[in-house]
């Protein structure tokens with residue numbers, strides 16, 4: 001693990017995700033969680049009464065998330081392994097926060113599949129749920145328009161220290177609320 005990743009997990013991750021708006025006891029979906037660099041701090045924030053669903057189609061990444069959670073004695077991470085299908089195996093209105101970090105860009109989603117994913121995100125989100133998007137590899141305004149068109153209200157743009165490809169970077173996040 002590189003030094004920036006260590007720094008992120010030790011010093012920055014929890015602070016930044018608190019500033020994003022994650023709070024104790026919430027249920028969070030980290031869609032396309034990768035190796036879990038956002039899952040872990042989110043799980044530390046929500047605590048024992050909250051839960052983080054770490055969903056990905058990559059089993060190697062999900063094993064890393066599971067190991068990383070176990071080594072930190074976090075019991076509130078639920079791994080969801082998919083085959084990349086857009087149906088999310090969660091109930092209607094069951095999550096308070098959805099993280100879409102570096103995942104909804106065109107490398108993974110066509111405009112049509114992205115719309116389908118956002119419909120699912122809408123279905124599983126509670127009323128007024130926070131949808132936080134890291135639109136890496138996307139034009140910021142395009143990303144905002146796409147999410148707003150999927151029935152979410154734009155709330156704020158944040159500029160934060162984030163971990164991308166194992167490096168700390170300063171970049172924008174967009175927060176939305178379910179209408």
Ligand SMILES: C[S@@+](CC[C@H](N)C(=O)[O-])C[C@H]1O[C@@H](n2cnc3c(N)ncnc32)[C@H](O)[C@@H]1O
Pocket residue numbers: 031032033034035036037038055056057058061082083084085086100101102103108163
């Ligand atoms: C660039 S990584 C970002 C990981 C993490 N969110 C982060 O910011 O560190 C994108 C992740 O999304 C996952 N992914 C892409 N499309 C997916 C889909 N349809 N279903 C589940 N996971 C998906 C990939 O497997 C990959 O782990």
